[in-house]
Amino acid sequence: MKQTLIQMEHSANRIRESIITMLEKAGSGHSAGPLGLADIFSALYFSILNIDPKNPDWDNRDIFFLSNGHVVPVQYAAMAEAGFFDKEELLTLRQTGSRLQGHPERERLPGVESTSGPLGSGLSQAAGYAYSLQYIDGIKHRFVYVVMGDGELNEGNIWEAAMFAGKNKLSQLIGIIDRNNIQIDGNTEDVMPLEDLKGKWESFGWHVLEVDGHNIESIIDAASQGRAISNRPTVIIAHTIPGKGVDFMEYDYKWHGMPPNADQAKDALRKLRTLDGKITHEGAGV
């Protein structure tokens, strides 16, 4: 179901609350990336993607690949928010028998288009699907989106796929890079510099857009522009704040692979529900 901008902002906040709740319950998992992606996933699931939560394999759907599978809590939270499954199921994250595996598995959860986790392989799968639509099936009205992390751009597989998509001018392919500047060992520019990132993608034949990854309207506009570009693939470099919405997690790479404990989760949820103390009663604006 498509939402208005203000509804999407509220959805993003609820997605963040779900992320905190499910990670605390799971006792393991990644915090910073999922929180930073909440606005992008709200935009994807409530505006950009042409999907039907009640019919996940609908023939006319857009395709969404998650390349950096470790941020999947944000996808699960967005899917639950969109009605793919009940929100209660979010609390089974990482538990034995759960459909919500620590990293996403296609065969376990309808709506997940591929299994991912090991980094660098999502863009090429998205490119393969987009190639099929554009050159083999001649289907023009469907688009393929893929979210990548910035750390995973260290992987050679990404650049193999970037070359392939550029060569074939895969115009129905839209990549979104979560440019949050952190990876496990530290700042991306210290671990393995990515800049000039825009120039790199342009030189591979891509249309490149840079947006504020927390401005839902900008994200949606960029996706629209990406769909309108008919002679190249598009990549949206979305600048995000890791841990966005929870002040003690923001910008701190130590929260990349760590869940909040009970006290931290309580603190985080209070901040999210009171817009960081700016409003006095919890639940306002939700």
Place this chain on the structure above:
Amino acid sequence: MTYPLDPALFTDDMKLEPTRAGFGRGLRAAGEADERVVALCADLTESTQMHHFKEAFPHRFIEIGVAEQNLVTVASGLARAGKIPFTSSYAAFSPGRNWEQIRTTIALNNQPVKIIGSHAGIYTGKDGATHQMLEDIALMRVLPNMIVIAPGDSVEAEKATKAMANNGKPTYMRLAREKTPVFSTEDSPFEIGTAYVLREGTDLALMGTGTMTAKLLEVATELAKHGLEAEVVHVPTIKPLDNKTILYTAKKTGRVVTAEEAQIAGSFGGAVAELLTEKLPMPLLRLGMQDRFGESGDPAELFPLFELDPASMAKNIAAWAKVTHRYHQ
């Protein structure tokens, strides 16, 4: 049912053809039969014999360039879009280089991508150890969901290619570069998961996969001269292994020899060892690469060097049989 062997086998008119040629024909036929079949290659289109498909169906052929990780992951995406992708490269590179991508995006993701590894084994010859892939069987058979096939000759490779197009599963097939004897006929049976008794015997079992089976037929002839009647079993599918046929022959003969152009650890010999150890422990001799890499040379010289030519194998098997009692239940 008796397995029909090519009447020209081991005569002056014996047919010789690389298994990859059979793949080329089979892929084109599979493409004609099903328009969902697509083909991807990593800059080795003619070498892996995909050019026949490319000429027939240019819009369903995708050139990937020298990028084996991309080769299999683009294929995974195509499978998600409802296609039946065949990928080809040399086995040293695919699945040699891109094993993790195969594991995650094809095996765990359970997509029916076909991974064709050409130039596997010792027949790769003069290119040397880097290109003589000997670990591909072991790498692929440990993956859940993955089917592993090593066809015995070009005729069987063609049948295997058509069969895997329809099996709906992730599948690996290894192929050889050089011409090898054609022992099967158009009428010979082939089903994925089935092993075939090519020659009946009572004294010991010779089980071969891929291009080694033809050599084992020669070995059996040689052993007969020493009074040993060997049953020869051809095992083109290494996973799933045809436990029934292998155990039947093992029980009947009481001694088993396996032969392959691969590391014996974890490959076909390893698979048979696992089966016999659990179900029917008995003497087993595994012939193949004994924890060493290959090297450059003409295959006609390399097989004797590694003691995998028929004469060396017959000699070593006869010596082993002399000191190894048959298992009696």
